[in-house]
Amino acid sequence: MSNTTADKIRNIAIIAHVDHGKTTLVDGLIRQTSSMRNVDALGDLIMDSMDQEKERGITIKAKNASIYYDYKGDKAPQATYKINIVDTPGHADFGGEVERGLMMVDGAILLVDAQEGPMPQTRYVMKKAIQEGLKIVVVVNKVDKPAANPARALSKVEDLFLDLGASDDQMDFPVVYASGVNGKAGMAADKLNDDLFYLLDKVVESLPAPSIVNEDITDINPLQILVVNLNYDSFKGKMGVGKITSGKITKGTEMIVKQENGDVKTKISSLLMFDGLGLKEADEVLAGEIVMVAGCDTIAIGDTITSVDFNQALPRVSVDDPTIRMTFGVNTSPFSGREGKFTTSRQLRERLKKELEINVALRVADHPESNEKFVVSGRGELHLSVLIETMRREGFELEVSRPEVIYHTDSNGKKTEPYEMVEIDVPQDFQGPVMQELGRRGADIKHLGPNETGTEYHFEALMPTRTLLGLKSYLLTATKGTVVIYTSFEGYNLASSAEMKNNHGSLISLDTGIATGYSLDNAQARGTLFIKPGTEVYAGMVVGQSSRDEDLELNPCKDKKLTNIRSKSSDEGIALIPPRVLTLEESLEYLGGDELLEVTPINYRIRKRYLDPNERRKHRQR
Numbered sequence: 001m002s003n004t005t006a007d008k009i010r011n012i013a014i015i016a017h018v019d020h021g022k023t024t025l026v027d028g029l030i031r032q033t034s035s036m037r038n039v040d041a042l043g044d045l046i047m048d049s050m051d052q053e054k055e056r057g058i059t060i061k062a063k064n065a066s067i068y069y070d071y072k073g074d075k076a077p078q079a080t081y082k083i084n085i086v087d088t089p090g091h092a093d094f095g096g097e098v099e100r101g102l103m104m105v106d107g108a109i110l111l112v113d114a115q116e117g118p119m120p121q122t123r124y125v126m127k128k129a130i131q132e133g134l135k136i137v138v139v140v141n142k143v144d145k146p147a148a149n150p151a152r153a154l155s156k157v158e159d160l161f162l163d164l165g166a167s168d169d170q171m172d173f174p175v176v177y178a179s180g181v182n183g184k185a186g187m188a189a190d191k192l193n194d195d196l197f198y199l200l201d202k203v204v205e206s207l208p209a210p211s212i213v214n215e216d217i218t219d220i221n222p223l224q225i226l227v228v229n230l231n232y233d234s235f236k237g238k239m240g241v242g243k244i245t246s247g248k249i250t251k252g253t254e255m256i257v258k259q260e261n262g263d264v265k266t267k268i269s270s271l272l273m274f275d276g277l278g279l280k281e282a283d284e285v286l287a288g289e290i291v292m293v294a295g296c297d298t299i300a301i302g303d304t305i306t307s308v309d310f311n312q313a314l315p316r317v318s319v320d321d322p323t324i325r326m327t328f329g330v331n332t333s334p335f336s337g338r339e340g341k342f343t344t345s346r347q348l349r350e351r352l353k354k355e356l357e358i359n360v361a362l363r364v365a366d367h368p369e370s371n372e373k374f375v376v377s378g379r380g381e382l383h384l385s386v387l388i389e390t391m392r393r394e395g396f397e398l399e400v401s402r403p404e405v406i407y408h409t410d411s412n413g414k415k416t417e418p419y420e421m422v423e424i425d426v427p428q429d430f431q432g433p434v435m436q437e438l439g440r441r442g443a444d445i446k447h448l449g450p451n452e453t454g455t456e457y458h459f460e461a462l463m464p465t466r467t468l469l470g471l472k473s474y475l476l477t478a479t480k481g482t483v484v485i486y487t488s489f490e491g492y493n494l495a496s497s498a499e500m501k502n503n504h505g506s507l508i509s510l511d512t513g514i515a516t517g518y519s520l521d522n523a524q525a526r527g528t529l530f531i532k533p534g535t536e537v538y539a540g541m542v543v544g545q546s547s548r549d550e551d552l553e554l555n556p557c558k559d560k561k562l563t564n565i566r567s568k569s570s571d572e573g574i575a576l577i578p579p580r581v582l583t584l585e586e587s588l589e590y591l592g593g594d595e596l597l598e599v600t601p602i603n604y605r606i607r608k609r610y611l612d613p614n615e616r617r618k619h620r621q622r
Contacts, residue, residue, distance in 0.1 A: 004082045006288030007209045011243060013086040013101050015129055016111035017119035017486070021141045025111060025180035026065065026087050028196055032183060033067040034276055064229075064241070064290060066274040069197075075205040083203060084274060084290045088125070098125055099319045100228040100301070100360065104243045104290055107135045107207030109199075110157075111180075114140050114148035114189070117156040120421050120488030123164070130164050136173050137202050143189040144179045150189040174202045210288035214246035214310075223247030223255070223307040225291070226314045227299060230358050236270045236294040240305060243290050245314070247307060250284045257296045258304040258313040265308070270294035301360050319361050322377035323418040323465055323489060326384055327401040328352070329373035331598055333607060334512060334538040339600040340397030345372040348398060351391060352376065362387070377406060380489070381469065385584050388599055397600045399607075402591035405466045408492055416492040417464055422471075423486045424459040430479040431457040437474060441467035442498025464496045465489075470589040504592065505546030508608060512538040513557035521574040523554055529579045530606070531556070540611025542595065545580075553613060582606075594619070 014022045066084045071077075086101040102108070108129045112118055118126075129136060138157055140150045154175060161171055176199045178185040179192060185199040186192040214222035224247060227240035240257075249255075251271040257264040272279040272292040285291050293305055302316040330336075330345050337343050342351070352364045352374055361383065367373035378384040381403050388400060408416045422443070426434050428450070434457075438445060443463035451458040468487065475483045507527050517533040529544040537543060537556055546552045582590060587597050587604050594616070598605040610616045 004289070006212055006286065007077075008079055008081050009084065009210055009288045010081060010107065010203055010207055011084045011086075011105040011210055011288075011290060012203060012207060013088055013105045013108045013129070013134075014111065015088055015098065015102075015108050015125040016141075017113070017116075017122040017125075020111045020113045020116070020119075020122070021180040022111055023087055025109075025139070025141065025178070025196075026085055028180055028183040029067055029085070029200070030065060030277060032195055032197070033069055033200075064274045065277055066290075067276065069200045069204070071201065071204045073201050073205060081204050083200070097361075098128055100317060102128055102132045102134065103226065103228050103317065104241075105134065106210050107137070107203070109137050109139055109203070111139050111141045112153050112157055113145075114143045114150045114153050114177075115145045117149075117153040118160050120423055120486045123160060123421075124488045126160060127164050130161075130166050130170060133167075134170075135207050136170060137176060137199070137206055138173050139176045139178050139185070139199065140189070141178050141180050143177050143192070144182065148189070150177060174206045176202055210243065210245075212246060212287045217246075217310075220309040221247045221307040222310045222312075223249055223305065224310070224312065224314055225249065225293065225305040226317070227301055227303045227305065228317060230299070230301060231292055233294070237297050238299055239270070239272070239292045239294040240296070240299045240303065241290070241292050242305070244285060244287045246287050247310065248284060248286045249291065249293065249305070251282070254308050255293075255295065256306050256308055256311055257299055258306060258311075259298065259300060260302070260316070263311075264296055264298060266296045268293060268295045300357055317360060320379070320489075321406075322361065322363050322379055323406055324380055324384060324403050325363075325375055325377040325406055326403050327367060327373050328376050329367070329370070329399050331397040331399050331600070333399070333541075333598050333605065334611075335536070335598075335600075335605075336397065339602045341395035341601075343397045348396065349374065351394075351396065355387060359387070380465075381585065381588060385588060389584055392599050392601055395601055397598075399596045399598050400588070401596055402593060403469055403588060405464070407495065410492075410494075415495040417466060417495045419462055419490045419493045420465050420468055420487045421490045422459070422461045422463055422468065424461075424475070425451060425456045425484045426459075426475075426479050427455075427482050428457045430482065433478045434459060434475060434483070437471065437478070438463070440498075441471065441500065442496045443467070462490060464498065467496070467498050467500050469500075473586055473589040504590070505548050505550040505552060506542045506592070506595070506606070506608075507544035507546050508551055508553045508613075509537045509539055509541045509543050509556050510553050510613065511555045511557045515543070515556040516559050517574055517576060518560040519554075519556045519558040520576055523556060524577055526552055526554070529577070530582060532579050533576070538607075538611070540608045540613075540616075542606035542608065545590070 014026055016022045064086055069081050069083055071081050086105055088098045088101045140153055143150050176185050177189045183196055184192040185196045224245050225242040227242045229241035231239045251268050254267050271282050273282050304313040306312055356362055356364055361379045363377040365375045367375055405417055410416050438461055441463060443461040445461045447460040472485050515531055515533055515535045515537055520533055527544045527546040531543050543556050591597060594609050596607055596609055598607055610619055
């Protein structure tokens with residue numbers, strides 16, 4: 001049985017803008033409270049276990065851990081407290097993970113960079129925490145940065161609490177100053193202790209213990225657990241994760257899983273609790289704990305686990321609707337089936353259906369024109385690109401369309417579209433191109449001027465998500481890679497009149513074969529190449545970006561004809577400019593309305609929707 005009563009438990013979430021130090025702080029807390037002898041052997045960023053999380057340097061999936069802390073203060077009973085921690089993503093694209101994580105906790109730690117202060121996604125995660133009614137401990141992190149200004153950062157946090165309508169209790173938040181990377185925290189920026197225990201003291205003293213409902217029921221077991229996450233074990237099967245809001249759960253007893261399509265009666269085959277970075281088996285667990293329950297193979301996010309005699313459901317999980325959609329389809333290029341293991345529409349359908357079980361912010365629908373295509377909707381371009389990259393690494397071949405926004409109709413019958421708040425920092429030499437591009441894309445500029453340090457120009461603008469697509473790629477080129485952009489979903493507003501035309505032309509291959517240096521030498525004078533000599537291409541494949549705003553067809557496979565006549569000029573070596581290698585996100589931003597991205601475990605290839613040039617001309621005329 002779990003021997004920790006609810007009053008000695010703290011369930012907390014770590015929330016912040018991306019790269020403000022959430023995962024690093026959690027790592028420090030685990031290291032300083034862990035009894036594991038080999039914890040240092042786990043390396044940095046212990047909680048970011050996915051390959052893409054390590055490569056991108058971001059948190060994608062919310063994760064659970066727990067620590068035990070011996071509290072010795074005088075503002076709460078001196079005892080050993082169990083602190084269950086949910087490490088949440090900072091990107092608004094993974095807002096579904098944030099929302100579900102906040103449903104399991106009773107308080108939150110908000111991290112703010114002492115130099116940058118609150119950023120767009122700080123506002124987003126704070127808004128969700130305040131809506132959930134959570135008490136918050138504010139941590140001004142990275143106070144050791146050279147340009148840190150903790151007082152300014154804290155002042156902006158206070159303004160943000162007011163803007164978001166925080167209650168009086170939420171406004172009365174404790175403040176902790178910290179350097180998460182050095183594992184230090186304290187009551188002032190210049191008075192950091194050599195550990196993070198000051199922060200843990202504030203968690204115990206300021207954040208509430210789990211609230212228990214139905215405590216007055218004694219004749220039956222009023223068990224209720226809302227499933228907000230799923231896990232899978234090859235031996236135990238699918239397991240539901242959630243907080244016990246009332247009653248107790250006992251291994252081996254019968255339970256009812258209340259699902260959307262009816263009730264399932266089954267037996268609890270395994271009961272697990274979070275213990276440090278791992279899990280431990282339990283026979284019985286009381287209300288207030290976060291547990292993992294096995295025994296129902298059809299369990300899904302949003303279900304309620306309840307006892308047979310109580311049999312009452314909790315409100316199902318509700319998350320914000322998607323804002324972006326794309327078409328996923330089977331790979332129809334001439335190279336289909338050569339590089340992947342999973343290439344059929346049946347395999348693609350099953351994989352997307354499996355993703356829906358754990359990705360509650362995702363929506364999948366059949367395509368109205370083809371049974372080999374699916375309309376996949378998500379919370380942003382990054383949300384969908386992570387799914388595409390995951391499937392690619394699993395061995396799938398697929399083709400995807402350009403991202404497009406999802407329009408709504410308001411109560412007055414008017415068309416609305418999603419808007420995002422954009423913050424841009426750029427060297428002052430490039431403020432002109434940024435201003436011009438924001439104007440062209442219909443941005444409503446809320447603030448512009450030198451930033452706090454005076455070294456860069458800072459823009460804040462509200463703009464349609466539709467016109468935001470491709471902005472980062474364009475500005476990276478226009479500012480020689482010096483721009484920094486942050487975005488956060490703001491909500492739906494009336495549709496903008498700003499028009500974004502496909503303002504690029506592509507270099508399109510007319511032949512199938514191997515690209516030659518001789519032909520690419522001629523082609524590079526007409527635009528920027530995406531391929532190098534020796535690359536296998538097919539007719540209709542995009543091999544580069546045209547220097548003009550119109551498509552240009554060429555043959556990249558043409559070789560130099562052999563003759564008996566030799567000349568000095570013809571024998572000179574050709575000098576090819578290195579090709580522009582596009583990442584997945586850059587490829588998606590590049591796509592025009594008549595283009596698709598072919599994704600395989602080995603390659604990304606941009607191609608025309610219609611490979612035959614005559615077909616392309618017919619559809620252009622239509």
